[in-house]
Amino acid sequence: MPLRFALVGLAGAAVYYALLWSMVALGGIPVLAASSLAFAVVVLENYLLHRSWTFSSGAPHRQALPRFMAMAVCGAALNGTVMGACLRLGWHYLLAQTMALAVVVACNFIGTLLIFRGGPEDAAQ
Numbered sequence: 001m002p003l004r005f006a007l008v009g010l011a012g013a014a015v016y017y018a019l020l021w022s023m024v025a026l027g028g029i030p031v032l033a034a035s036s037l038a039f040a041v042v043v044l045e046n047y048l049l050h051r052s053w054t055f056s057s058g059a060p061h062r063q064a065l066p067r068f069m070a071m072a073v074c075g076a077a078l079n080g081t082v083m084g085a086c087l088r089l090g091w092h093y094l095l096a097q098t099m100a101l102a103v104v105v106a107c108n109f110i111g112t113l114l115i116f117r118g119g120p121e122d123a124a125q
Contacts, residue, residue, distance in 0.1 A: 004054040005112070009105060011049070012042045020097060031093045035083055035100075036076065043072040055116035064115055071111040075104045 016038045023034035047068050051057045057064060079100045086096030 001054060005050070005109065008046060008049040008054050012046050013101060015045060016042045016101075017094070017097070021094070024093065031087065032080060032083060035079065035093075035097065039072075039076050039079055043069075043075075047072075050112055050116060054112075057116040059116060067115045068112075071108060071115065074111075075108055078107065079104050 019038035019041060020034050023029040023037060024031055027034070029037070047065065050068075051059075051064060082100035082103050083093075083096050086099050087093065091099075
């Protein structure tokens with residue numbers, strides 16, 4: 001399962017960076033707006049892949065999706081906070097995003113385990 005989680009994460013990161021760079025470099029969209037839009041696309045991708053492949057979850061969408069979305073909203077806020085702080089420090093937006101991604105992924109791994117495995121007792125297994 002950790003390998004599948006990592007592979008889904010790598011796929012999400014590839015899509016995320018491609019969208020972020022395209023929107024900023026080619027589309028002229030401000031960095032924080034592009035970051036938020038790319039984040040929203042990747043959240044949906046991650047939900048579908050984690051549910052069907054990483055965890056092969058049978059949890060009903062009405063249960064898992066709202067929990068995953070709540071976690072995603074927290075992740076988006078964390079992403080924006082870290083991005084904003086790094087940009088204010090003068091970091092290049094792609095380096096700032098790498099820092100934000102590391103922080104968000106660390107937090108999301110545990111949250112995703114709890115959502116698709118059913119609870120803390122299952123996450124320990």
